[in-house]
Amino acid sequence: GEQVEQRPPHLSVREGDSAVITCTYTDPNSYYFFWYKQEPGASLQLLMKVFSSTEINEGQGFTVLLNKKDKRLSLNLTAAHPGDSAAYFCAVPNTGYQNFYFGKGTSLTVIP
Amino acid sequence: AQTIHQWPVAEIKAVGSPLSLGCTIKGKSSPNLYWYWQATGGTLQQLFYSITVGQVESVVQLNLSASRPKDDQFILSTEKLLLSHSGFYLCAWSLGQGGEVFFGKGTRLTVV
Numbered sequence: 001g002e003q004v005e006q007r008p009p010h011l012s013v014r015e016g017d018s019a020v021i022t023c024t025y026t027d028p029n030s031y032y033f034f035w036y037k038q039e040p041g042a043s044l045q046l047l048m049k050v051f052s053s054t055e056i057n058e059g060q061g062f063t064v065l066l067n068k069k070d071k072r073l074s075l076n077l078t079a080a081h082p083g084d085s086a087a088y089f090c091a092v093p094n095t096g097y098q099n100f101y102f103g104k105g106t107s108l109t110v111i112p
Numbered sequence: 113a114q115t116i117h118q119w120p121v122a123e124i125k126a127v128g129s130p131l132s133l134g135c136t137i138k139g140k141s142s143p144n145l146y147w148y149w150q151a152t153g154g155t156l157q158q159l160f161y162s163i164t165v166g167q168v169e170s171v172v173q174l175n176l177s178a179s180r181p182k183d184d185q186f187i188l189s190t191e192k193l194l195l196s197h198s199g200f201y202l203c204a205w206s207l208g209q210g211g212e213v214f215f216g217k218g219t220r221l222t223v224v
Contacts (some may be wrong), residue, residue: 035212038154043202044215087154097144097209099165099171102156 006103023090118216135203141206155187
């Protein structure tokens with residue numbers, strides 16, 4: 001099945017700096033991709049769903065880039081603030097949506 | 113609006129005791145349902161999925177079982193808990209291929 005690698009496992013940036021989290025996947029037929037945010041002690045909050053047809057996806061305070069050739073998905077938080085401190089996970093479902101393959105997560109700390 | 117409710121919020125159980133965790137989705141008919149387990153340290157492991165009432169597929173068993181007795185209800189259970197069952201259990205739903213996947217607030221289980 002799909003394999004998803006997420007990097008880095010931990011990331012610390014200063015307030016106002018950008019933070020980039022990257023996932024690589026193996027199945028070239030993957031069509032949907034997800035990013036989730038998990039605050040300490042809480043559940044997963046959907047940040048964005050990405051279609052394989054869209055390379056650049058803009059969210060509120062972040063951009064998601066999809067490079068299908070390299071099978072790489074990246075989450076770029078622009079001008080990070082302390083409220084962005086959380087764990088972030090990418091997820092890639094299989095074609096039938098039965099299985100979701102999650103990256104191991106990135107723990108982001110934004111230092112004021 | 114659709115809601116997903118997980119119960120209980122937290123449990124402390126003894127090794128060898130039974131367990132039943134529940135999840136209810138309101139506002140959507142025939143959703144895909146999923147159970148996930150998150151160990152301390154953050155990695156998410158999919159346990160089960162269900163496409164329709166009465167049908168549950170196992171991804172990783174971990175000495176747990178799941179059932180879907182109603183269209184809007186998903187139950188995770190075991191007759192004998194192990195210490196390794198401790199963690200955060202998350203229920204999720206989607207409307208199938210192409211749809212977003214939303215998570216419940218989770219149940220934190222401590223096995224002592």
